[in-house]
Amino acid sequence: MFWAEDRRLLPRDSWTRLVTKRVVIVVEGQTEEAFVNEVLQPHLGYDAVSLTPIVVHTSRSADGHAHRGGGSWQHYQNHLRRLLQQPHWDLVTTMIDFYGYPDDAPWCSCTSLHDQPTCAESRETGMRDAFAYNPRFLPFISLHEFETLIIAAGSQKSSILGDADAPAKFRHMLNSVEGNAEALNNGPLTAPSKRVLAALPDYRKVRDGVAVLEGDLGPALDHAPRFHDWVDLLAGAGA
Structure with missing residues (x-):
C-alpha cells in the first residue's frame, strides 16, 4: 500500500519511519x-x-x-x-x-x-x-538498581540460569515487600544486587542480566x- 505525500508516492513502511519518534x-x-x-x-x-x-x-x-x-x-x-x-x-x-x-x-x-x-x-x-x-x-x-528488574522478572520463571530454586527465593523477597521489587532495601548488604548474588552465586550482571529479562518484560513491569x-x-x- 502507498501513501501520497507532497505529490510523492512512498511505501507505507517508509512513511511509518518518517513519523517514528x-x-x-x-x-x-x-x-x-x-x-x-x-x-x-x-x-x-x-x-x-x-x-x-x-x-x-x-x-x-x-x-x-x-x-x-x-x-x-x-x-x-x-x-x-x-x-x-x-x-x-x-x-x-x-x-x-x-x-x-x-x-x-x-x-x-x-x-x-x-x-x-x-x-x-x-x-x-x-x-x-x-x-x-x-x-x-x-x-x-x-x-534501586538494575537487579531490581532481575528479581521482579525472575520471580515468575521456572528456573533462572539453570537454577530451579532461584525463582522461589525471588518470590519470597517480593512477598516481604508486598510484591513491589522497588521497595527492596538499597543498603550495602541488602541491595537488590546483593540479594541476586545470594540467590544466584554465579550471576554476573554483564553476562546474565539481559538474558534473564529477555522474552517477556511483563513480570518486571508488574512488580516495579x-x-x-x-x-x-x-x-x-x-x-
Missing part, C-alpha cells in the same frame, strides 16, 4: 545499553518509537580512554545538555540507579528520607530544574511500578 536514553553501562536494545525496544515495538541508548562517559584516563558510568553529576549534566541541544531527539531520558546516583547531583541529600520513591521523584525534579524544565527531558531514576510508569511514558512518546 526518536528517544535517546542515557544509561550507566553496557548491561543497561544491551537491555534497551534487546529487551526494551522489542517490547515497545519498532514502528512508533526508536530507542538509542548512550553510555555516559564520566571521565577520561591519561591515555584518553573514556570511563563509563558512575562519576560526578557534572559529567551527566554536560552530556545531557549536548543531547538536548541536538534537535533530532524528540525525547531525552535517563536510566540511572538510585543506589549509584552522583553525590553532587541535585537532591542527593534526600537519601536520609525513609520514603525513597519520594526521594527519587525529588531527584528527578531537581534534574528537570537543572535544564529549566525542558519539555523534551524526562529524567528517570531506577529504584515506577519503572512501569516510565516505560508507559516512552510508549506514549510515539503515540
Whole structure:
C-alpha cells in the first residue's frame, strides 16, 4: 500500500519511519545499553518509537580512554545538555540507579528520607530544574538498581540460569515487600544486587542480566511500578 505525500508516492513502511519518534536514553553501562536494545525496544515495538541508548562517559584516563558510568553529576549534566541541544531527539531520558546516583547531583541529600520513591521523584525534579524544565527531558531514576528488574522478572520463571530454586527465593523477597521489587532495601548488604548474588552465586550482571529479562518484560513491569510508569511514558512518546 502507498501513501501520497507532497505529490510523492512512498511505501507505507517508509512513511511509518518518517513519523517514528526518536528517544535517546542515557544509561550507566553496557548491561543497561544491551537491555534497551534487546529487551526494551522489542517490547515497545519498532514502528512508533526508536530507542538509542548512550553510555555516559564520566571521565577520561591519561591515555584518553573514556570511563563509563558512575562519576560526578557534572559529567551527566554536560552530556545531557549536548543531547538536548541536538534537535533530532524528540525525547531525552535517563536510566540511572538510585543506589549509584552522583553525590553532587541535585537532591542527593534526600537519601536520609525513609520514603525513597519520594526521594527519587525529588531527584528527578531537581534534574528537570537543572535544564529549566525542558519539555523534551524526562529524567528517570531506577529504584534501586538494575537487579531490581532481575528479581521482579525472575520471580515468575521456572528456573533462572539453570537454577530451579532461584525463582522461589525471588518470590519470597517480593512477598516481604508486598510484591513491589522497588521497595527492596538499597543498603550495602541488602541491595537488590546483593540479594541476586545470594540467590544466584554465579550471576554476573554483564553476562546474565539481559538474558534473564529477555522474552517477556511483563513480570518486571508488574512488580516495579515506577519503572512501569516510565516505560508507559516512552510508549506514549510515539503515540
